[in-house]
Amino acid sequence: MQKINAEVVSQEKIGTDIYSMWIKAEEMVSCARPGQFVSLYCRDGAKLLPRPISICEIAKEQGALRIVYRVAGKGTEEFSAYKAGENVSVMGPLGNGFPLKEGRAILIGGGIGIPPMLELARQLTGQKQIVLGYRDSHMFLKEEFEAYGSVHVATEDGSAGTKGNVLDAIRTEGLQADVIYACGPTPMLKAIQAYAAESGTEAWISLEERMACGVGACLACVCKSKEKDEHTNVNNKRICKDGPVFRAEEVTL
Amino acid sequence: MNTKVSLAGVLLKNPVMTASGTFGSGAEYGELVDLNRLGAVVTKGVANVPWPGNPTPRVAETAGGMLNAIGLQNPGIDLFCKRDIPFLKQFDTKIVVNVCGRTTEDYLEVVERLADEPVDLLEINISCPNVKEGGIAFGQDPKAVEAITRAVKAKAKQPVIMKLSPNVTDITVMAKAAEAGGADILSLINTLTGMKIDVRTRKFVLANKTGGLSGPAVKPVALRMVYQAAHAVSCPVIGMGGIATAEDAIEFLLAGASAVSVGTANFYNPYATVEIAEGIENYMRENGIEDVNELIGAVKE
Numbered sequence: 001m002q003k004i005n006a007e008v009v010s011q012e013k014i015g016t017d018i019y020s021m022w023i024k025a026e027e028m029v030s031c032a033r034p035g036q037f038v039s040l041y042c043r044d045g046a047k048l049l050p051r052p053i054s055i056c057e058i059a060k061e062q063g064a065l066r067i068v069y070r071v072a073g074k075g076t077e078e079f080s081a082y083k084a085g086e087n088v089s090v091m092g093p094l095g096n097g098f099p100l101k102e103g104r105a106i107l108i109g110g111g112i113g114i115p116p117m118l119e120l121a122r123q124l125t126g127q128k129q130i131v132l133g134y135r136d137s138h139m140f141l142k143e144e145f146e147a148y149g150s151v152h153v154a155t156e157d158g159s160a161g162t163k164g165n166v167l168d169a170i171r172t173e174g175l176q177a178d179v180i181y182a183c184g185p186t187p188m189l190k191a192i193q194a195y196a197a198e199s200g201t202e203a204w205i206s207l208e209e210r211m212a213c214g215v216g217a218c219l220a221c222v223c224k225s226k227e228k229d230e231h232t233n234v235n236n237k238r239i240c241k242d243g244p245v246f247r248a249e250e251v252t253l
Numbered sequence: 254m255n256t257k258v259s260l261a262g263v264l265l266k267n268p269v270m271t272a273s274g275t276f277g278s279g280a281e282y283g284e285l286v287d288l289n290r291l292g293a294v295v296t297k298g299v300a301n302v303p304w305p306g307n308p309t310p311r312v313a314e315t316a317g318g319m320l321n322a323i324g325l326q327n328p329g330i331d332l333f334c335k336r337d338i339p340f341l342k343q344f345d346t347k348i349v350v351n352v353c354g355r356t357t358e359d360y361l362e363v364v365e366r367l368a369d370e371p372v373d374l375l376e377i378n379i380s381c382p383n384v385k386e387g388g389i390a391f392g393q394d395p396k397a398v399e400a401i402t403r404a405v406k407a408k409a410k411q412p413v414i415m416k417l418s419p420n421v422t423d424i425t426v427m428a429k430a431a432e433a434g435g436a437d438i439l440s441l442i443n444t445l446t447g448m449k450i451d452v453r454t455r456k457f458v459l460a461n462k463t464g465g466l467s468g469p470a471v472k473p474v475a476l477r478m479v480y481q482a483a484h485a486v487s488c489p490v491i492g493m494g495g496i497a498t499a500e501d502a503i504e505f506l507l508a509g510a511s512a513v514s515v516g517t518a519n520f521y522n523p524y525a526t527v528e529i530a531e532g533i534e535n536y537m538r539e540n541g542i543e544d545v546n547e548l549i550g551a552v553k554e
Contacts, residue, residue, distance in 0.1 A: 048469075209309050216277065218275060218312070218321070218323065219323050219326045232326065233303040234326065
């Protein structure tokens, strides 16, 4: 973990309010894992808190990290204006990341939860079924996933793939696996948690919450855990430090 | 050049401390900063039993600041003594334990439990705005401030810092009440109670509705209150509230603080504490100041 001024290698708009940025961060790259995140800091001094953004790709040879993020407010709007050659203040890599398991996997990404699944798809060696949930037929990153496994799509408006959510797609297409990995909105993760329990499938889900420090000190971004957590000594886990990836049955959503 | 300051006989290698709740017990930030460079580490508040804290969201950003309503989540004094104190003992820095409670008895239980621990100072949090019982309820009534201070002092083996709330009409009344109760040191300010509403969802951004405002936005208010408190009492005062740079820290020293705590700045600059300690030394060198104590209360009237 380190905080540096990293050079922006490239910045591209790849969807409605969705941007893809590559940054040069050699030391971070050397230890980064899929499912980890970085904290980006605004230049605007009135915006104090870092914006946690998941790592989308890790290019070891280039010493570069890719983040794909949605412009959700003034902070991410600032990042989206950064051009190649400029610097971005970034800390990372943060959090635990996804464990790489053997066997057949279903990788599920919903909305802006899709990006971290790309590096995971690259690194998993077993058979991969990738389920992506979008609002409509603006399907960012979809083509890039096709290199790593069979891609199944669900759209809210039914304009592409299965109409409905990612679980509708899984059920419609009768997908089965030994392990499920998921990142996306909480209702989606909740449904996957229930699906994993009823089908007896091992599942790993990536959570998000408003953060402040990003390193586990401030206890802002906690989630409820089923068992008493060893560090906090209460039923709370720190998403930034103990997560963002948890065993589905470990947490209460 | 001397950078040491004394807080009720406890000698800090420099006047830079961490602010409670922003630094855990140092372990997380220890990966980024050398804890040996700090005058003291002030731990996150610890109670007699574990507290789960408030529902999330617990934090929100505001212009030049942030709101928090963590609700004093803590692992309880037993685990704290077993894990956090031994961790901090590895470093050459003073250990200040922030103590919280819902009742006077809660506070006293923690204070007594710490009597035989290698802790240098106790900071009694009577000013947390985010818990319904205890916390600020003790800190907004001068009689209650004096009473709890006296009760803690009767049991404490270490010098006692009373941490004051800025959510009062006249800070000097609270400062004097704490001193009358026997406080060895005062620290201020805790956070200012605030609120944020999301106009799209028409909901409060914090699950707790209100939270404590901190960060550079509160610094002028904090500086004014530290100045007033330092002139109202004869015991040392630790200044905090929006300190992010050495210049900020020196302002507080000039206003009368004997030491300073760095809080919210850690969240956006994890190196802030060490940079401030170095920055104070540079300022002393550049201005021919031999002893940092020359700066305390040295604002020209």
